[in-house]
Structure formats: structure tokens, C-alpha cells
Amino acid sequence: MGGLAERQIAEAIEALTTRDSERAWRVINADATIDNLQHAIEERAVETIARRQPVAVDLRQVIGILRISNELERIGDLAKNIGKRIIAINGEDMPRRSLRGVSHMANLMLAQLRDVLDSFARRDAAKAVDVWTRDEDVDRLYTSLFRELIVYMMENPVTLSFGIHLLFCTKNLERMGDHATNIAETVYYMVNGQSLLRERPKADATSMLTGAMV
């Protein structure tokens, strides 16, 4: 399921930068597979709890897996949403520089997802904490892309509709990053039996950006 989610993000960004709406449609249609996997994992987890009645560390594994599949399903939804936006903006004029920025942000996010899935496979809490901390980089990139896009739209009001779709695409990437950190928290919980409770460093300041600041 993690592998599928990774592929969906990579495909969505490739479709965005190459303006390939056929590929975007494939991303949209493939999302059902991730949804079905999540349902199957959930049924299996509930069955396992009912039949085996796991306790302590085993129970934590099952609860952890339930949570992680939930996060991956949401990441899949966000990739699908990028797919839909690509189809909407097909043919419109694109600021190449911003697209490169989005692509860079997507690669950072993909590395985060890959690392957190690896930390899950190895039950490596230290690696999970590392991913959790690095989400700040994704947020920082998001904030700077957000500013850049707003400036671009102000100077070229005709690009407004396209620019807003692109803003939402970057917002989707930023939220995928949050889901990756949620997975990191879950891996930490699976290994250590307690929550990573201290407040995560937050560098996404876009909701605090005023007109004067952009």
C-alpha cells in the first residue's frame, strides 16, 4: 500500500510537469486500489483483534497498522486530487519556475514517505523521529512556493485560475508531508508504546501570511 501511494505521488507530479492528462486519469482511476487495500487491511486487523486477542506489543502493532493504512489512504486521495486539477488546468499557461518548485517539493515529500515506510518496515524509531523532524523542510518549501505563486498571480491576473489550482496542489503535497509525520508518530508508538508528544516544529507559515508579507 505504501509502494502504491509513493507511485501515485510520483505519477501525479510527472503528469503535472509534462501536462499529461492521460497519466493524470490513470492516477485518478488507480486510487480505488488503495481504497480497497485499506478496507481489506482494516477488516483483517479487526478480525485479528477478535480472534487472537493480542495484548501489549502485539496489540500496538495492529492498532499501528490500522492507523498507517488510514494515513496512506489519505495520501492517495491527495494524489488523486492533484490528478483532477491537472485535467482542469490542461492547456493553460504555466509559470515554468513554479512548476519546478512544485516538482522539487514533491521529491522532498517522496523521500520523506520512503524513509518513513522504511522506518516502519524496520521498526526503527530513530529514523521515524528523523522524518518527523524533517517535515519542517517540506513546510518551509511550501511557504516559499506559496509566496512565489501569489506574487506571480498578482502580476499576471490572467493566470489566477491556474495559479490557484497549483496552490492547492502544493497544499496537497504539504498535507501529504503531515500524513508522513503522522506515520512517523505511529511507528514511534509501535516501537516504544508511547506517543511522541512534544510539539512538532512547524515551518508552514502560509496561514499566517498577510498581504503585506507576500
Add this chain to the structure above:
Amino acid sequence: MGGLAERQIAEAIEALTTRDSERAWRVINADATIDNLQHAIEERAVETIARRQPVAVDLRQVIGILRISNELERIGDLAKNIGKRIIAINGEDMPRRSLRGVSHMANLMLAQLRDVLDSFARRDAAKAVDVWTRDEDVDRLYTSLFRELIVYMMENPVTLSFGIHLLFCTKNLERMGDHATNIAETVYYMVNGQSLLRERPKADATSMLTGAMV
């Protein structure tokens, strides 16, 4: 926790329409209470599974409660995000009409949340299905507000930064609606032991809006 989430939304919208940044700060700060409640509920649920080893319908209740508290926590996050945006746009010029639209959408959403929490309290699957179906109305309102805001921004590029924050506020309301339908699905599962699998009607078409359509 549901009551708190409802109050946070109502307060956030009141703060938005009255430009009350003190109230917005209160919404931002109160979110920690919801987060703490979710942690407490989760710990309690895992303890219950471990100690009582519930099966069948009892196990479904615990799993359901885990899921619902997760959804409510996310609704709280979205209300907090609206609070942050209010502080960012404080003092900027506002299109009164769009604000009324946002307020109307918020009321629709609040009614959905109230009804779904009621369906949970009464374990009323029919009422849950009703909420699930009505999410279409929230989505439809979101799509029309989205169009209106884009047109407004195109005509008044100086309002761009404010308008985009308002777009994200309406997007947050639309996502709260999705979380309410997730709760509805969970209530259905708690009562009937199976998923509401048919595809929910979707009227949020904004990700498909092209420049020509707005």
C-alpha cells in the same frame, strides 16, 4: 469532544465574520484541549482492548470510537487553521457577500456535524446515512463559493491575498464535511458491522473547474 469541535467551528466562523482576532486566538489556543482528549480516548481504547478483549459488536464500538475521535481531532485542526487565517487577513478589505456565503456554508456543516454526533449517540444508522448523503449540499455550496471568489479576485486583484485565505477557509469547511461523512460511515459500521461501500455522491467539482468555467 464532539461538542468542543462544534464550538470551535462556530467560534471560528463568528471570529471570521466579525473580524475578531482575539476570538480567533482563543480558537487557536483551545485546539490543544481537543488534541489531549483524542490522546486520552486512544489510550483508553487500547487499554480496553487489552484488558477486556472485546469481540464482535463490542470490539466494533471501540474501533469505531477510535476512528471518530481521530476525525474530530482533524476537524479541530481545520477550525484552528481558520483561526490562523483570520489573524493573517485582519484589516484587509472583505467582500461582504462572500463572507455571508462562507457563514452559510459553515452553518450547513455545523448541522451535519450535530446530526452525525446525534446518530452516534443513538447508534442510528439511518440518520448516519442521511448525513452521508447530504454532504453533497455542502460540496455544492463550496463549488459555487469557489467560483464566486475567483471571479471577485479576477475583478479586484488587490484582494488576491485575502481571497486566497478565504478560499482555504471554505476548503477547510468542505473538508470538515468530509470528516463528518467519515464519522457517518463509522456509525454505520458500528451498528451494522459492515462498511457503507457504495460511492458517495460527489458535488465538489472545484478541482475540475477550468479557467473558462469560473
